[in-house]
């Protein structure tokens with residue numbers, strides 16, 4: 054299926070009037086789900102459809118139609134659809150305010166900037182997470198102080214977090230904030246973390262890049278601390294191509310983030326355009342950024358958000374199936390959600406037990422890939438990455454769990470484009486190793 058060609062010819066020939074019958078895949082799929090092979094499908098050793106992607110976006114007719122509306126009315130940058138998406142996202146995540154931004158990385162930077170982070174400030178972050186979590190701290194000239202993760206849920210270990218906060222306070226360089234990551238869709242254990250935050254006066258940012266729709270003790274991610282930051286990158290559960298969201302219950306913080314998101318302007322572009330005197334320009338009191346989400350992304354996000362709970366329910370049932378089917382493989386530990394944690398199953402990240410596995414983790418990944426099964430390391434340990442290692446003189450042994458998880462985790466395909474046969478093939482491939 055040549056999706057991009059179909060899209061282009063639709064738009065060019067119809068002058069922005071999207072013809073629903075001109076959608077990619079029309080007539081091929083009875084449940085109206087576009088089966089996008091994904092841009093990297095051809096990279097699989099078996100080529101084309103046989104390769105099971107590690108992740109793939111789920112796009113349907115509604116998304117296709119939604120994109121046509123901003124194209125037709127010409128409002129393309131942040132505008133009414135972003136506003137609608139923000140309101141729906143805030144309602145789903147039970148927060149007072151949600152602000153669409155261009156990525157989770159910019160969401161994290163915006164949150165830290167709005168909290169008033171100053172150069173040299175210490176911010177505690179886990180080492181075992183995507184590099185963007187720490188990069189956002191560096192953008193502010195502040196200093197990330199790494200913390201180890203637990204081997205079970207892969208998230209920041211609350212006891213280690215307490216020790217790190219206590220050590221920094223004792224050294225008279227107290228942390229002012231922490232970024233707590235809900236890795237792969239499982240929320241961190243927020244109650245003990247918030248107790249440490251209260252004790253040491255830390256602001257807490259939830260890196261909820263992987264956690265749209267996840268929950269903790271009955272409350273959605275994104276409303277568990279001072280600010281939540283989400284990602285809509287295509288590897289996430291819902292996507293807008295690139296994109297992100299900041300969430301908060303703090304109106305003053307939301308207003309500051311809204312201002313910094315759009316160059317530090319006192320008025321939004323939307324308000325200026327809708328005002329009686331649109332020719333007047335706002336004042337710019339702050340050094341801001343252009344971190345806006347477009348209305349094309351807002352339109353897409355609204356449709357994807359409406360499908361979020363269905364996506365999670367399907368993923369959950371296959372995650373449980375994987376747990377059952379893989380239970381006999383003693384060398385492979387499968388992930389699970391403790392009581393009270395609602396996993397959103399953005400990724401299904403297993404742990405290859407050293408010494409018991411038929412081969413090393415990287416060799417297992419090579420064999421799965423050769424057999425047509427996409428797989429990845431869970432993520433990396435930031436303290437081992439060149440920039441951080443050199444800048445802060447860090448060693449592998451400084452955060453042993455993060456180093457072990459970076460070396461031994463194995464993410465298996467789990468997404469809403471997979472068929473029962475795909476899941477069976479993943480399990481068969483693992484059992485035949």
Ligand SMILES: Cc1ncc(COP(=O)(O)O)c(C=O)c1O
Pocket residue numbers: 156157158159182183185186234236260262263283284285286296297
């Ligand atoms: C934990 C975590 N934080 C932040 C990010 C950055 O998200 P984005 O790609 O939207 O900037 C990612 C992306 O994968 C992530 O996994």
